[in-house]
Amino acid sequence: MSRIGKLPVAIPAGVKVAVDGNTVKVEGPKGKLEKTFNAAASFVVEDNEIKVSPADSTRFANSMYGTARSIVANMVQGVVEGxxxxxxxxxxxxxxxxxxxxxxxxxxxxxxxxxxxxxxxxxxxxxxxxxxxxxxxxxxxxxxxxxxxxxxxxxxxxxxxxxxxxxxxxxxxxxxx
Structure with a gap:
């Protein structure tokens, strides 16, 4: 299991996050970003946090959800700070x-x-x-x-x-x- 992937991504004030299947849309003060991920990771938005988890128990899903979480964290930081x-x-x-x-x-x-x-x-x-x-x-x-x-x-x-x-x-x- 990924130690990075287990950490939730905090959503700062002024940032909107929308999850539609495997597509994550992030909108903030500096602009909008959208990325479609592999079906190996699943995303849930709750309590001003984005939680990423493997979609199933395959080895590929376990190896990819940490990467997906890092990319989402970079998207959130990008629309806030750049x-x-x-x-x-x-x-x-x-x-x-x-x-x-x-x-x-x-x-x-x-x-x-x-x-x-x-x-x-x-x-x-x-x-x-x-x-x-x-x-x-x-x-x-x-x-x-x-x-x-x-x-x-x-x-x-x-x-x-x-x-x-x-x-x-x-x-x-x-x-x-």
Whole structure:
């Protein structure tokens, strides 16, 4: 049995949760989220709490209801507080520009990279080398940050590239003569 799955998810004031079969809809001050889960987990809303339990006693249901509970908790936190990731771009001549919903990245290639910002995610810039990816869906924010980072991950010799703030990049020693 999952220790995480057993814990109920508290519903803060100002948040509405509706369960329709395996679909959970969460609405709060920052927006609305909806997710359809596998039939292995069942959801019950009572006393300002969401309780998740396995739908049956199969091994798959026991392994999935903890994950479903974590996703529902992230949905509730997202509509109340939101999520964000900070990115920094390091390197001579490296930078970014935001033009509407298109992020133009200069990452040392012969051409610029245009990244179209997905729906539900906002990117703000502080200068040309600091980005803030934010939104209410934890998965979408993380995916957008990872997609931007994937264009030029920080390399180990000079540290040039895109990294998430706080991420440790293992540095290597250069050539020794």
């Amino acid at each position: 999520y964000s990731k900070d990115l920094e771009i390091n390197g001579v001549g490296f930078g970014a520009n935001l033009k509407g919903k298109v992020l133009n990245l200069k990452l040392g290639f012969s051409h610029d990279i245009d990244y179209e910002v997905p729906e539900g995610v906002t990117i703000t810039m502080d200068g040309s080398t600091k980005l803030k990816v934010s939104g209410i869906d934890k998965h979408m924010v993380g995916q957008a940050a990872a997609s931007i980072k994937k264009f030029a991950p920080a390399e180990p010799y000079k540290g040039k590239g895109v990294r998430i703030v706080g991420e440790h990049v293992i540095r290597k020693e250069g050539k020794s003569v």
